[in-house]
């Protein structure tokens with residue numbers, strides 16, 4: 426007998442692998458890397474990855490696109506005998522759609538305690554007063570799903586640092602068109618907490634990172650009271 430592990434083509438592990446393949450496509454397209462597949466009677470009937478940026482559509486999460494494609498294949502809006510495999514816990518929008526299509530089963534990789542709606546931040550998939558409840562399986566191939574997201578946001582932060590270099594860094598990046606974007610100056614640490622407008626950076630100024638702003642005279646607009654993304658995956662997907 427061979428020592429090769431047997432691949433169970435019906436297993437959650439296998440289907441999550443297919444969702445991970447979709448997530449990697451999102452990664453390559455510089456989208457938040459979330460992938461999803463819909464399975465029915467042991468076969469994949471729809472695949473999708475997050476395409477919010479590509480389609481300029483905030484609803485183009487992997488789950489939404491996969492569910493719509495599955496509805497076309499089934500020829501019905503009811504997906505009662507289908508399972509969704511998605512690399513990250515669904516957000517409230519996607520969880521709402523999952524309940525609407527009467528999906529039987531949702532399997533996801535990494536939980537999202539801040540924005541997840543399958544038990545992370547809230548549980549819409551098993552909400553007592555809603556007329557449909559889904560079975561939830563969490564943590565399938567979690568490490569791989571998490572690593573993909575972490576790598577993506579690490580790259581994003583790296584790019585952001587290139588656009589907003591530290592004091593003394595090369596002037597090449599400063600003179601690039603991207604670094605001329607207004608106000609990402611709170612990334613330099615001049616975003617005081619508790620909020621104090623007197624100590625804050627100003628939009629349309631390039632903070633030098635040492636408290637001195639290189640701003641035109643008379644520009645007194647205060648910094649917007651929004652925090653920078655902390656690199657978690659609550660933006661898209």
Ligand SMILES: [Zn+2]
Pocket residue numbers: 486488515516517518519520662
């Ligand atoms: Zn979503």
